[in-house]
Amino acid sequence: MSASEYHFSEESPSVIEFNTLRQSVGWPWLNDTLADSALDNSLYLIAVRDHHGLVGLARLVGDGAMYFYIQDFMIKPSHQGKGLGDQLMCHLEDYLRSNAAEGATIGLFAAQNKEAFYQRHGFIERTGDPWGHGMCKFV
Numbered sequence: 001m002s003a004s005e006y007h008f009s010e011e012s013p014s015v016i017e018f019n020t021l022r023q024s025v026g027w028p029w030l031n032d033t034l035a036d037s038a039l040d041n042s043l044y045l046i047a048v049r050d051h052h053g054l055v056g057l058a059r060l061v062g063d064g065a066m067y068f069y070i071q072d073f074m075i076k077p078s079h080q081g082k083g084l085g086d087q088l089m090c091h092l093e094d095y096l097r098s099n100a101a102e103g104a105t106i107g108l109f110a111a112q113n114k115e116a117f118y119q120r121h122g123f124i125e126r127t128g129d130p131w132g133h134g135m136c137k138f139v
Contacts, residue, residue: 006055007048007050008046008087008091009047009048012045013047013054017053017054018035021054021057021076042060042071043061043062044092046059046095054076055075055078056074056076057072058072058089058092060095066105068099069106070106075088085117106123107134
């Protein structure tokens with residue numbers, strides 16, 4: 001499939017589309033209320049579709065001033081390796097250039113074995129020095 005057969009949009013996917021994409025990358029299905037609220041509360045969302053439907057998504061969440069986090073950065077496995085991730089990241093970076101002031105932090109949790117992708121886009125691994133290790137808690 002050529003790049004021209006993909007369409008990028010800031011239109012939020014349906015909860016079913018979102019969860020179906022999540023499952024395609026090995027992530028769990030979320031209950032409808034949680035998924036709907038998460039999508040609605042995104043600072044910015046960029047979706048990529050082909051003629052069959054949603055094949056990729058990336059969201060920014062945070063306070064919109066000091067902290068921005070990249071969440072739910074997903075490309076359906078059958079569409080990986082076609083440059084869609086780089087294009088999604090370009091959309092995120094365009095938004096951040098316009099909305100993140102000097103001194104803001106842009107964070108993310110990279111999926112396992114995807115660290116090199118984010119490093120290509122200027123992200124660094126937190127090794128513990130000098131800021132400590134990144135941590136999370138699941139509810």
